[in-house]
Amino acid sequence: MSDASPRILVPAGESMTFRNTVAYAVREARSVAEETGEQATVHFVYPARWQLIDQEEPSAARAEELLDRARVWAETDLDYDEDGRPDEDVPVLVETAVVGQDRYLFSPGDFADVLVEYAHENGLDRVIVDPEYQPGGSAPMLQPFETELARTDLAVEEAPVERRTRRGRLLARASLSKAAATFGAAYVFYLLVGGTFASFDLLTGALTAALAALFFSRVALVESPTLRKTPVRLARACLYVPYLLWEIAKANLSVAYLILHPSLPIDPGMSRFRAAVSGDLPVTTLANSITLTPGTLTVDVGRDGLLVHSLDAGSRDDLAEGALERAVRFLFYGRGAARIPTPTERGSIADEDERGESSD
Structure with a gap:
């Protein structure tokens, strides 16, 4: 496939060079459209690290603000051509979107997958990447992210924009x-x-x-610790740990009852659980908390949620009530975030059949 396509996807993220990347993508779309006569289209797409239930989360607001800025920058660059003259003959369609709110995005491949799916759904066949784009926040993931994109049928390139010279000490x-x-x-x-x-x-x-x-x-660490957030989170952890120990103690008694009962009334099963937490540390905390609680075991964590093995129906019911989920949300997001519908009410937990497919 030729790289010269006016249908462009640009992954959106905060960086010092994103503004210049926006300008380059718009110029490229317009330039190719002039030659081919096709419709020029640029989509700025933000892969989310939060869940649909958390639309009020600050990260969601920052993403929308960034996409709004990208649209304004793009429309500003469309007003004039490279010589400073009005250019209205080649319109460029500018779209923005947030993707991945229904998945857990961890690895570079996860971020690449949601962007590739979006590109295919919207007829885009070229990706222009900001040279300072980091899909995982501040973790250095750009190179493996571009490698994953290059394995697809999309044409991938870095925007040839100047990076700010980095000077100073080894640790910024x-x-x-x-x-x-x-x-x-x-x-x-x-x-x-x-x-x-x-x-x-x-x-x-x-x-x-x-x-x-x-x-x-x-x-x-994805985010830098701050004097405002870190002490508060540590204080919440002092409440969360005793709660988790209490849940572990109750689960131990329940498992002991099952083992000592003459008929051994176990009913093992697998459940797919799309928890309302996102990010490496919150998801890891919830997965390990489920595993530490006897009767349940987190088998896998993937883009479609947590795969949890439970020993009996009671363990599945406890998981579906979402007590541990709310406790983890309290730990990382605060008291207000703990007041959410249960996984059952949200329809975010389902039994898995033997082939690993969700069953109603």
């Missing part, structure tokens, strides 16, 4: 909070595992934590 100022948080977490974990506070352990722990902060702080 914006990354210091991530480095400090990574260092602290790694240091505490090292000392807890070691079980001693001897001078040698303190020294080697500090060295190990420093190396972890240096090499992994950018990928360990």
